Amino acid sequence: MTGLRVRAFQAVFDALDRTGANARFSGRTRGLGLILTLHHVRPFSGEAFAPNRLLEVEPGFLDLTLSRAEQLGFEFVTLDEAARRVREGRSERPFLHLTFDDGYRDVRDLALPILEKRDAPATLYVASGFADGETEPWWLSLEEAIRRTNRIEIDLGQGAATFACGSTAEKYETWSKLYWALRSGPEDRLRAAASRLAAEQGVDARHFVRKLCMGWDELADVAKHPLVEIGAHTVTHPMLAKHPADIARAEIDDSRSAIEQRLGVRPRHFAYPVGDPSAAGARDYEIAKDLGFETAVTTRPGHLTASHADALHALPRVSLNGHFQNRAALDALLSGAPFALMDLAKRVLRRG
Known part of the structure; x- marks a missing residue:
């Protein structure tokens, strides 16, 4: 929101x-x-x-x-x-x-x-x-991936694109764009993208569910x-x-x-x-x-x-x-x- x-x-x-x-x-x-x-x-x-x-x-x-x-x-x-x-x-x-x-x-x-x-x-x-x-809460993986980096590269279906994540405002803007773009498509694509972004930033996606x-x-x-x-x-x-x-x-x-x-x-x-x-x-x-x-x-x-x-x-x-x-x-x-x-x-x- x-x-x-x-x-x-x-x-x-x-x-x-x-x-x-x-x-x-x-x-x-x-x-x-x-x-x-x-x-x-x-x-x-x-x-x-x-x-x-x-x-x-x-x-x-x-x-x-x-x-x-x-x-x-x-x-x-x-x-x-x-x-x-x-x-x-x-x-x-x-x-x-x-x-x-x-x-x-x-x-x-x-x-x-x-x-x-x-x-x-x-x-x-x-x-x-x-x-x-064992199940990865993809919304937490996506959040943590954005938190840890200054930029994200991802293909949302129209070719590779780069999103800035340097400032808090940029992180929120990137979150909004990625979250809703991925939510609107197939869930397999959403989960794969969140998992890949998390892995690129060294995030253990299953850590969240075991911790929480x-x-x-x-x-x-x-x-x-x-x-x-x-x-x-x-x-x-x-x-x-x-x-x-x-x-x-x-x-x-x-x-x-x-x-x-x-x-x-x-x-x-x-x-x-x-x-x-x-x-x-x-x-x-x-x-x-x-x-x-x-x-x-x-x-x-x-x-x-x-x-x-x-x-x-x-x-x-x-x-x-x-x-x-x-x-x-x-x-x-x-x-x-x-x-x-x-x-x-x-x-x-x-x-x-």
Whole structure:
């Protein structure tokens, strides 16, 4: 997310807060409740170049989130209970459920104590290849490669090109160009490019997952916690929509089998990696449903309504974004007002 977009979103959050729109419209925009998306919960490193910061929030902000949700009348529920209320189309109080993708160690160390204090259930979606310590998180490899060098040479499909990475601003510009150019193409090309760039800069790509993610023994302990449900998140964390159906099905099913074998629990809930329209679509929703998962979540933004009773394998979530760790942004996200505005803008554009 560019600095301009961050400022634009924050301006919207501030305007909703300043005008009282969050409170005024929440009865119509909040729906039945929401599912929050989180990845890391940890103190910020302070790095000047941190393009993946959107994937982490500080422990204090998670605590503020739950405290503020309680003040606004939200009830913390399990994912099973959230799904039940969606199916029935009613909830006496707005509900909130927390989800954590990938299986990071800081969730156990820094998030779980906060959940215990608030008695807030959570689902931990485990990518089995991360737990094995064998899958490379390409987005971290790409970040570290750019951090370590002053220039990068790469062919993005139109011949070799050189990108400057000397200053922090140049690193962010190069990140944005490479990340979105690679994300828009085949995933095999993306992963190969990130792996090659990492190797050229002496980056051990598997170091990240071993350093950051819980292994199976650690996950076994966490799985016993009464507030934690273990969900599946594929084996190698692919963008499923970019792969043939048989590969997508195997990624989903094999991750569940690995979790069941190693932890003794059979996941009933699934999260699509990346989870936006480019990464998961109708075909993948059907696969998750056909495999017997009770729910599956995307990263498409939005609150839950009775209409989602027919879309339990394509549920939206609300991301706690590391760029917006303040009360104004939080109140807006909990109100549902920004998502109503986005839906309105889309309808206007379609009519235009």
